Amino acid sequence: MALTNQRVDVPVIVDESKCLEKCHACIEVCPLDVLVKNPETGKAYMKYDECWFCLPCEKECPTNAITVQIPFLLR
Amino acid sequence: MTNTQHLKTDVLVVGGGTAGTMAAIKAKQANPEAEVLILEKANIRRSGAIAMGMDGVNTAVIPGNSTPEQYVREITIANDGILNQQAVYQTGKLGYEVIQELDSWGVKFQKDTYGNYDLKQVHRVGKYVLPMPEGKDLKKILARQVKKHKAKVTNRVMATRVIVKDGRAIGAVGFDVRNGDFVVIQAKAVVLCTGACGRLGLPESGYLYGTYENPTNAGDGYSMAYHAGAELTNIECFQINPLIKDYNGPACAYVASPFGAYTANAEGHRFVNCDYWSGQMMLEVWKELNSGKGPIQLKMTHLDEDTIAEIETILWSNERPSRERFHQSRGENYRTHGVEMHISEIGLCSGHSASGVWVNEKAETTIPGLYAAGDMASVPHNYMIGAFVFGRLAGTNAMEYVEGIEHLEPDTDWLAAEKERIYKPMQNPDGVPHTQVEYKLRRIVNDYLQPPKNTHKMDIALNKFINYHDTLDLMGARDPHELMRCMEVHFIRDCAEMAARASLYRKESRWGLYHYRIDYPEKNNEEWFCHVNLKKENDNMTLFKRPVEPYIVDVNLAEEYDVKVTAN
Numbered sequence: 001m002a003l004t005n006q007r008v009d010v011p012v013i014v015d016e017s018k019c020l021e022k023c024h025a026c027i028e029v030c031p032l033d034v035l036v037k038n039p040e041t042g043k044a045y046m047k048y049d050e051c052w053f054c055l056p057c058e059k060e061c062p063t064n065a066i067t068v069q070i071p072f073l074l075r
Numbered sequence: 076m077t078n079t080q081h082l083k084t085d086v087l088v089v090g091g092g093t094a095g096t097m098a099a100i101k102a103k104q105a106n107p108e109a110e111v112l113i114l115e116k117a118n119i120r121r122s123g124a125i126a127m128g129m130d131g132v133n134t135a136v137i138p139g140n141s142t143p144e145q146y147v148r149e150i151t152i153a154n155d156g157i158l159n160q161q162a163v164y165q166t167g168k169l170g171y172e173v174i175q176e177l178d179s180w181g182v183k184f185q186k187d188t189y190g191n192y193d194l195k196q197v198h199r200v201g202k203y204v205l206p207m208p209e210g211k212d213l214k215k216i217l218a219r220q221v222k223k224h225k226a227k228v229t230n231r232v233m234a235t236r237v238i239v240k241d242g243r244a245i246g247a248v249g250f251d252v253r254n255g256d257f258v259v260i261q262a263k264a265v266v267l268c269t270g271a272c273g274r275l276g277l278p279e280s281g282y283l284y285g286t287y288e289n290p291t292n293a294g295d296g297y298s299m300a301y302h303a304g305a306e307l308t309n310i311e312c313f314q315i316n317p318l319i320k321d322y323n324g325p326a327c328a329y330v331a332s333p334f335g336a337y338t339a340n341a342e343g344h345r346f347v348n349c350d351y352w353s354g355q356m357m358l359e360v361w362k363e364l365n366s367g368k369g370p371i372q373l374k375m376t377h378l379d380e381d382t383i384a385e386i387e388t389i390l391w392s393n394e395r396p397s398r399e400r401f402h403q404s405r406g407e408n409y410r411t412h413g414v415e416m417h418i419s420e421i422g423l424c425s426g427h428s429a430s431g432v433w434v435n436e437k438a439e440t441t442i443p444g445l446y447a448a449g450d451m452a453s454v455p456h457n458y459m460i461g462a463f464v465f466g467r468l469a470g471t472n473a474m475e476y477v478e479g480i481e482h483l484e485p486d487t488d489w490l491a492a493e494k495e496r497i498y499k500p501m502q503n504p505d506g507v508p509h510t511q512v513e514y515k516l517r518r519i520v521n522d523y524l525q526p527p528k529n530t531h532k533m534d535i536a537l538n539k540f541i542n543y544h545d546t547l548d549l550m551g552a553r554d555p556h557e558l559m560r561c562m563e564v565h566f567i568r569d570c571a572e573m574a575a576r577a578s579l580y581r582k583e584s585r586w587g588l589y590h591y592r593i594d595y596p597e598k599n600n601e602e603w604f605c606h607v608n609l610k611k612e613n614d615n616m617t618l619f620k621r622p623v624e625p626y627i628v629d630v631n632l633a634e635e636y637d638v639k640v641t642a643n
Contacts, residue, residue: 003505031117031126031291032284033231033252033556048556050284053397056121070401073282074321 009072011053012046018065019043026057026066077498079257083482084112084227086473087262089234089247090296091115092123093459094449095268096217097173097466098473099226102266105474111226114260116233116252116559117291120218123270124289124426124450125459128211130330130393132184133197133458135174135205136167140194143167145201147628152199153353154429154455155585155598156632157309157606159624161436162454165468166461173463174205180216183209195333198351204329208389211396232258233559234295236493237265237303237445238485244303244445245483248493255501255555257494259485263477264444266469267432268462269296271314271450272570274563276420276525277517278323283510285323287316287419288450293563294570296451297423300432301569305440306610308453308621309429310577313421313526313589315357317371320417324395326373331390334382336375339413340368352427354587361418361526361588372413383409418588420517421525423570426450426458428589430574433608433621438469441610444480446473499548500561506551509560516543516564520571528578529593537575543568572616573609580618581607 012035014026021042027035034048035057044066051071058066069075086102088095091113102111115122136146146167147160174192178184185193185206194202207213221228234249244265249258273288284290301307317338319326328338328350338347340363347359363371375383387409391399402408425431431453438446448465450457457465500506523536547565552558583599584592606621 003508028118029121031122031289033117033559050290050560052284052286052290054121054126054289055396056126059127060121068397068400070322070397070404071280071282071285073280074285074323074401075404 008049010046010049011051011069011071012057013067013069014044015065016041016043018063020063023062025060025062029056029060031056077255077257077494079259082112082229082258082260084260084262085109085477086111086264086266086470087247087260088113088266088268090123090267090269091119091221091228092268092270092449093125093462094466094469095123095266096221097463098266098268098448098470100220100224101467101470102474103224103226105471107225109474109477112260113221113226113228114232114234114247114249115228115230118230119221119228121214122291123214124292125213125394126289127396128213128393129207129459130210130327130389131207132174132205132460133329134166134170134203134456134460135192135194136170136203137192137194137205138171141201141203144628146203148630149198149201150456151628151630152632153351156604156630157429157585157623158455159435160627161624162434164627165436166454166457166464169464169467170460173460173467180220182213182216183207197329197332199349204333206330206389207393211393233562234299235497235562237267237299239303239442240483240486243443246485248490250497250555250558252555252559255558257497259490261482261485263480263482264446264473266446266448266473267296267300267451268447268449268466269451271422271424271426272297272567273422273424274517274567275422275570275574276520277514278420279417280321280323283513283517287318287323288422288424292450294423294566295563296447297432297573298566298569300440300445300447301573301611303442303445304611305442305445306433306608307431307573308433308606308608309431310423310573310609311581311590311607312354312429312586313574314424314428314430315421315526315588316352316419316427317357317360317416318419319398319401320415322398322401323419324398326414326416327390328373331373331375331386334386335378336373336386338371338416339374340371342368343374354428354589356587357418357589358587358591364418371416373416374413375409376411376413420521421574423574424450425453425455426462427456428586429453429455434465437472438465439472444476497558497562500550500552500558503551504553507549509550509552509557509564512546512550513560513564513567516568516571524571524574524578526588526591527593528591530579533575533579537572537579540568540572540575576616576618577607577609
């Protein structure tokens with residue numbers, strides 16, 4: 001089956017200048033498990049568009065690198 | 076090749092949310108020597124319905140304010156008489172101990188200047204609402220107690236089926252949602268605490284995960300209990316809530332109405348006489364919206380600055396703290412704007428209504444060794460305190476049950492078949508994405524199951540849900556994470572079929588909007604004063620009537636109900 005990659009505006013924004021390579025705090029607390037590390041940069045990013053905008057990732061980030069926006073469709 | 080992990084425990088708790096963490100703690104308290112394992116597909120530190128805490132207790136029966144008997148009367152009326160009063164009584168009787176224990180663990184409840192719990196009235200008669208303005212760390216506190224009690228935790232493993240042998244629950248199977256391992260857990264007893272089916276209907280925003288419930292709660296336990304052969308009940312009594320439009324979270328009237336906020340139509344007039352969420356209240360909301368008098372709103376603009384600031388502090392730090400940025404991004408403010416409200420999509424959740432796995436007052440399902448607690452266990456209007464109470468009952472009783480019981484070896488052919496079923500989407504990585512398969516399924520739920528219900532629409536729904544097995548076979552997953560979502564769509568399909576069949580079976584209207592049938596618009600106590608239960612029998616979904624258990628608290632339903640209607 002043919003698949004296409006669609007662009008999506010994602011709710012979880014990571015400030016890479018603040019994100020710590022060895023820290024997994026946001027990844028561990030996400031109920032939906034949507035955050036992963038970019039293997040090349042060691043920075044976290046939102047890989048799956050399945051956000052409940054519940055905020056544990058933002059609250060538990062030790063460097064305040066994360067901002068959660070309300071998903072575009074609800075905003 | 077998929078790696079297989081074999082685990083063994085005495086009591087297995089599936090789902091580490093409100094009920095599950097309490098079940099594990101209480102099982103360990105009952106027997107510290109025995110092994111207790113929590114299986115959680117997220118991480119128990121922030122999982123379940125209260126991932127970001129809770130802003131209040133809705134069903135606190137505190138001596139001096141109310142009694143368990145009054146509470147049972149209140150819920151009997153709110154649920155139109157269809158309940159097992161003995162089970163509801165447990166929440167009334169044990170809730171106070173639960174609150175005291177949570178208090179001792181550091182959970183903060185609002186107290187007055189004399190140090191007494193500061194209860195508010197939202198229900199029709201009694202005071203049961205206890206604010207928790209500092210309830211944001213509830214889940215972290217529970218996770219700490221789980222660790223302290225030495226219950227084991229396996230995070231990021233999702234259960235797919237309960238293993239049943241010789242008629243009893245002997246474990247569960249699932250897979251690691253990160254590395255993809257097949258996981259087989261043998262247990263002497265299994266406690267299901269997987270929450271609501273919050274991804275049944277599709278939110279009007281169209282965002283699959285913009286649900287009222289934590290979207291990880293996809294009806295896992297409803298489906299697993301069904302396939303284990305357990306009875307489910309009151310499935311046709313849907314969960315439908317009045318929520319912030321688009322945001323789809325609570326506004327929250329339980330927090331704001333004790334301060335003087337109220338639900339109003341576009342002209343600012345009240346149209347519900349009680350903000351307690353019941354099917355009757357939702358019918359009033361539905362009628363108002365359909366009469367052209369909308370939009371409806373939670374009105375706070377008349378309150379003074381200090382009061383509004385206090386409400387903001389509570390609402391913006393607990394339960395759904397992103398409410399703050401939602402309002403701000405729209406340039407809205409409680410001082411100048413009402414909060415526009417809407418009716419949610421349908422779901423299954425006994426925490427708010429009554430749909431769930433049938434349990435008795437000991438949290439036992441109809442399968443020996445299988446217990447259920449929390450939103451997925453049918454104890455009407457049980458809310459968070461009910462989840463704690465039934466988690467506690469399930470943990471304690473499961474530990475008692477396992478004494479003298481031996482592990483049983485799962486059937487290898489059955490395990491192989493389940494493994495094949497789980498991993499099928501991985502064999503087809505370019506298959507239809509789970510997002511599209513789920514979207515279509517939930518849109519069908521909206522189109523044909525959303526009340527008002529009628530036979531023709533539900534016949535179409537049922538037919539589509541049955542045929543949807545073929546659509547599920549088309550799904551593809553590229554990694555274990557996508558596989559998790561695929562298996563959740565299987566759970567949602569099962570719940571949708573149950574919702575259609577149970578709604579077709581009960582040929583009357585009951586619970587206000589929750590089961591409002593155009594073709595049977597009246598309540599019919601002569602034929603339908605009973606539970607509608609269902610279970611899997613010879614691979615078929617069988618429905619039947621189960622008599623309502625004898626009342627232990629007298630309630631004159633006709634009298635109470637008439638008073639309620641005329642008061643509007």
